[in-house]
Amino acid sequence: MPFDAHPRSSLIVALDFDSLSSAVKFAKQVADLVGLFKIGNQLFTAAGPTAIKEISALGPGVFLDLKFHDIPNTVAGAVLSAAAMTGVQLVNVHALGGTTMLKAAAQAISAGVPLGADRPRLLAVTILTSMDQKTMRETGISGTPKTCVLKLAKLAKAAGVDGVVASVQEAKAIRKACGREFLIVTPGVRPREDGKGAAGKKDDQSRTATPTEAIRAGADYLVVGRPILAAEDPRAAAQAIVDEIAAPK
Ligand code: C5P
Numbered sequence: 001m002p003f004d005a006h007p008r009s010s011l012i013v014a015l016d017f018d019s020l021s022s023a024v025k026f027a028k029q030v031a032d033l034v035g036l037f038k039i040g041n042q043l044f045t046a047a048g049p050t051a052i053k054e055i056s057a058l059g060p061g062v063f064l065d066l067k068f069h070d071i072p073n074t075v076a077g078a079v080l081s082a083a084a085m086t087g088v089q090l091v092n093v094h095a096l097g098g099t100t101m102l103k104a105a106a107q108a109i110s111a112g113v114p115l116g117a118d119r120p121r122l123l124a125v126t127i128l129t130s131m132d133q134k135t136m137r138e139t140g141i142s143g144t145p146k147t148c149v150l151k152l153a154k155l156a157k158a159a160g161v162d163g164v165v166a167s168v169q170e171a172k173a174i175r176k177a178c179g180r181e182f183l184i185v186t187p188g189v190r191p192r193e194d195g196k197g198a199a200g201k202k203d204d205q206s207r208t209a210t211p212t213e214a215i216r217a218g219a220d221y222l223v224v225g226r227p228i229l230a231a232e233d234p235r236a237a238a239q240a241i242v243d244e245i246a247a248p249k
Contacts, residue, residue, distance in 0.1 A: 056087025
């Protein structure tokens with residue numbers, strides 16, 4: 001499955017489940033509404049590569065969100081293995097791993113792909129959307145989330161990475177600094193609870209925004225988990241976000 005630069009939807013649904021059977025059951029309900037399904041640490045640790053096989057068989061490609069962060073050689077090996085799995089369209093690493101690690105990952109993303117075939121795209125996580133300036137400072141990262149995210153996005157681009165995972169709050173500045181082709185994937189998306197009021201439940205996310213704000217800021221893909229997973233009617237929740245994405249801005 002080659003990378004699809006124009007998916008039917010910019011919505012990525014995070015399949016944060018502890019078993020493959022519940023993930024598949026859920027994914028079937030919304031498969032026709034999503035651009036990609038995201039398989040993260042929880043589901044991949046529980047079910048392994050079989051999860052990618054079964055989820056991608058439902059139609060949409062897979063964003064394998066394992067956020068590799070290790071020494072360059074180990075990350076390159078992990079990215080190579082991820083890129084070789086059928087159905088995987090997006091893979092990510094932590095930008096905080098530094099330039100050598102990012103370059104090794106960028107080389108690995110195309111290394112195992114047959115000549116002429118399109119390859120999955122590599123993203124770098126900048127600063128987790130659950131972090132704010134206080135939690136950054138606790139870990140020794142100085143500056144505001146915005147300046148730090150922008151710095152990491154430029155570092156990733158210079159290393160040959162295809163795009164970043166960042167919050168909506170930084171998306172506009174990243175688009176300006178890194179250009180049109182650079183992919184921007186934004187988690188921390190929370191639809192407005194009443195359709196017009198303040199942004200809804202934040203869960204453990206700090207830097208949140210609505211789907212409209214995400215698209216306006218220049219995001220290519222929106223990652224949404226709990227607002228759809230925990231909704232009384234997940235299909236209606238997904239449809240509402242898809243409609244909001246498609247509405248004229
Ligand atoms: O439930 P919620 O919408 O907060 O889910 C967001 C998803 O995006 C989670 O699966 C989380 O692991 C992922 N993610 C994130 N922040 C990042 C990268 C990925 O929240 N920087």
